[in-house]
Amino acid sequence: MAKKQTKKALTWDYSPAPESTGHIDLKKKYDLYIDGKWVKPSSGKYFDTINPANKKKLAEIAYANEKDVDKAVKAARKAYKNVWSKMAPSERAKYIYRIARLMQERAREFAVIETLDAGKVIRESRDVDIPLACNHFFYYAGWADKLEYAFPNRKVESLGVAGQITPWNFPLLMAVWKIAPALATGNTVVLKPAETTPLTALKLAEVIHDSGLPPGVVNIVTGYGDTGAAIVNHPDVDKIAFTGSTGVGKIIQKAIAGTNKKATLELGGKSANIILDDAPLDQAVEGIVNGIFFNQGHVCCAGSRLFIQESVADVVIEKLKHRLNSLIIGDPMDKNTDIGAINSKEQLATINKYIKIGLDEGATMYQPDCKIPKEGYFCPPTLFMDVAQSSTIVQEEIFGPVLTIQTFRTVDEVIQKANNSPYGLAAGIWTDKGSRIFNLTTKLNAGVIWANTYNKFDPTSPFGGYKESGFGREGGLHGLSAYVKLK
Amino acid sequence: MERLEVLKTYKIYIGGKFPRTESGRFYSPENQKGQKLGNICLSSRKDVRNSVVAARKAFGGWSERAAFNRGQILYRIAEMLEGRKAQFVEELIFQGATKAQAEKEVNISIDRLIYYAGWCDKYTQVLGSINPVASSHFNFSVHVPQGVVGVIAEQSSSLIGLVSVVAPIIAGGNTCVVIASEKLPLCAITFAEVLNSSDVPGGVVNILTGSPSEMIKPLTTHMDVNGMTYAGNDSEIITQLRESAALNLKRISHYDDNWMDAEAQNLYMISDFQEVKTTWHPIENIGGATSSY
Numbered sequence: 111m112a113k114k115q116t117k118k119a120l121t122w123d124y125s126p127a128p129e130s131t132g133h134i135d136l137k138k139k140y141d142l143y144i145d146g147k148w149v150k151p152s153s154g155k156y157f158d159t160i161n162p163a164n165k166k167k168l169a170e171i172a173y174a175n176e177k178d179v180d181k182a183v184k185a186a187r188k189a190y191k192n193v194w195s196k197m198a199p200s201e202r203a204k205y206i207y208r209i210a211r212l213m214q215e216r217a218r219e220f221a222v223i224e225t226l227d228a229g230k231v232i233r234e235s236r237d238v239d240i241p242l243a244c245n246h247f248f249y250y251a252g253w254a255d256k257l258e259y260a261f262p263n264r265k266v267e268s269l270g271v272a273g274q275i276t277p278w279n280f281p282l283l284m285a286v287w288k289i290a291p292a293l294a295t296g297n298t299v300v301l302k303p304a305e306t307t308p309l310t311a312l313k314l315a316e317v318i319h320d321s322g323l324p325p326g327v328v329n330i331v332t333g334y335g336d337t338g339a340a341i342v343n344h345p346d347v348d349k350i351a352f353t354g355s356t357g358v359g360k361i362i363q364k365a366i367a368g369t370n371k372k373a374t375l376e377l378g379g380k381s382a383n384i385i386l387d388d389a390p391l392d393q394a395v396e397g398i399v400n401g402i403f404f405n406q407g408h409v410c411c412a413g414s415r416l417f418i419q420e421s422v423a424d425v426v427i428e429k430l431k432h433r434l435n436s437l438i439i440g441d442p443m444d445k446n447t448d449i450g451a452i453n454s455k456e457q458l459a460t461i462n463k464y465i466k467i468g469l470d471e472g473a474t475m476y477q478p479d480c481k482i483p484k485e486g487y488f489c490p491p492t493l494f495m496d497v498a499q500s501s502t503i504v505q506e507e508i509f510g511p512v513l514t515i516q517t518f519r520t521v522d523e524v525i526q527k528a529n530n531s532p533y534g535l536a537a538g539i540w541t542d543k544g545s546r547i548f549n550l551t552t553k554l555n556a557g558v559i560w561a562n563t564y565n566k567f568d569p570t571s572p573f574g575g576y577k578e579s580g581f582g583r584e585g586g587l588h589g590l591s592a593y594v595k596l597k
Numbered sequence: 598m599e600r601l602e603v604l605k606t607y608k609i610y611i612g613g614k615f616p617r618t619e620s621g622r623f624y625s626p627e628n629q630k631g632q633k634l635g636n637i638c639l640s641s642r643k644d645v646r647n648s649v650v651a652a653r654k655a656f657g658g659w660s661e662r663a664a665f666n667r668g669q670i671l672y673r674i675a676e677m678l679e680g681r682k683a684q685f686v687e688e689l690i691f692q693g694a695t696k697a698q699a700e701k702e703v704n705i706s707i708d709r710l711i712y713y714a715g716w717c718d719k720y721t722q723v724l725g726s727i728n729p730v731a732s733s734h735f736n737f738s739v740h741v742p743q744g745v746v747g748v749i750a751e752q753s754s755s756l757i758g759l760v761s762v763v764a765p766i767i768a769g770g771n772t773c774v775v776i777a778s779e780k781l782p783l784c785a786i787t788f789a790e791v792l793n794s795s796d797v798p799g800g801v802v803n804i805l806t807g808s809p810s811e812m813i814k815p816l817t818t819h820m821d822v823n824g825m826t827y828a829g830n831d832s833e834i835i836t837q838l839r840e841s842a843a844l845n846l847k848r849i850s851h852y853d854d855n856w857m858d859a860e861a862q863n864l865y866m867i868s869d870f871q872e873v874k875t876t877w878h879p880i881e882n883i884g885g886a887t888s889s890y
Contacts, residue, residue, distance in 0.1 A: 200712065203715065248672075249718060249719075252714065252715020252716065253715070254715075256716070256864075260723070544878055545880055545881035548879070548880035548881070549880050569718075570665075570719070570722065587722045587723070
């Protein structure tokens, strides 16, 4: 019997390991969270949010219009004037700590809902998105009564009502990146999550409600672009914080040009990931994979332009192709899955458009031979070789699992090539030599530079870009400036 | 029949355990009404030495914890203290405080722990620096903990004085040996129980009761203690600390604050127990490329 078995070829398939959805609590319909209450949208309209991995409807979400936004801003203003700006900073801190703790307690629920709504793999939402979000609240809670140390010799004042608009790639994390520093510095908030991923922000509203935070301090309004526009254009909003595309960022900057609204914009990127000839190559290959395929490449700082020093290019590309064949694409709820679902039908169309442009412009494409689920929106990990600086897919942000590969001979050359982009969000450097790292970090124009690692985030570490990747920083001590005026 | 109350045995706290003093001795302080507070351990110099060993052993692990993790643990201490508020209030009243004073003291102690919990992952951002040296080097300075710190807690309070000094010391990654208030020792030991149930590793805080006049000398002259701090204004003790410090260049600090003041807390109580470490790293400077784009 044993002999028979050994003759059979061994297959090393992973058994399915789906995360349970038994412990989550989703309502069929979500209203707007305004002034500490769930209120129906004045239009009476709702839209569906779906699971992009199987196109099944998860819930109906209220569609807020100008009237609803106005109601939310008024609630935020009232809470700002009457309660939040008057509260002792140390008490403000304790509310934020409470929210952090309540989120930690419900972390698993948040992770599952994030994966269902966004299509990102459960491993990432469980180990990255949700813990980082909780820690972010923890970190900024501590700042609330220490602001005088962050801005020596200045009197620190809050701005008032902050209007915040967040994207669909890290739905909860981006919401927390915006809410936490705003609250710590004494502002009140009207936040609009992205239309394809509103659920975790609404769950956050539940946590905020449970924490006993005074009504109106945080208001969550859901809707599409016009809802966001209503926030941006509302005359009683003092600050706009936006994370999203450079296109929309420019519209916002223009829209508020005639006002005194303060803004931080965290926009697109086309970040260079640079492999030097002395890099630990296997580690670098993992870094390349993490850089571009983390969260299906829906990452503003994704290392989407790979630069490999010529002498090691062949071996790196070979290793990379080999690694691509071992990536598991499929059910985001499965704990073994590496690449989950593309966030929406629209985004999948955009990615496919760019893949076609790449082929039309003569680039060489490589995709591993992998099984793609039939239901839902999926895209295999994709490499493009034989591209030029001027290729569309090298110039423009794709926001998907698509990597362009270029080579270089000297460090000088790669600095010029990497900096030759309208963006400047992040960069990666792989080398064994520390002195080369610091040469490159000095000369690369990017807000965040990772050396021998990629896509690392921490509440203490400021994040944000140069040039058309936006302005302002989120995270760390520097993230406080976005929400204060100094006198 | 009325139920007989079980009395608490107050022991000392060394290396995460609650032993009796190795000397077997005790003393019985009384409150103003003449009631005995209990049979309290009269710790010996051997207890002091054992505590220093425990503190040294715990230092590596504690100082290398992620700052965020230390912050979570300090926050946890505050949570545990909040949960046992009633016990502390009762002890403070028994030791002579009014109910209002006792409640205020416990509340401020909790809030102070939260305050320093928040600093754990921030003080290096405020105190540290990138130094623009003229040569082609990346040069930066960070604050790192001193090591084992000896603490002579405020003698006129039972809880707040101890918490106010211990919190910034451990927030900064140090470990410590604390000589508690001689006449008001109850909350110090109950606070040790709070620490013991808050994920604070054993040995990070060691608390001894007894006579400061007996314990100060073995602690301040101990060659494996890196810093000493004293909350009080007895000039003889201050002089004694300064003299003994010269044995192995201990860092000395002393405070004469009113710890009941909500403002008696600041960043510099953390940096008082820190060293500055500077690192130089070369920047390769070849080729002509600049960041001119």
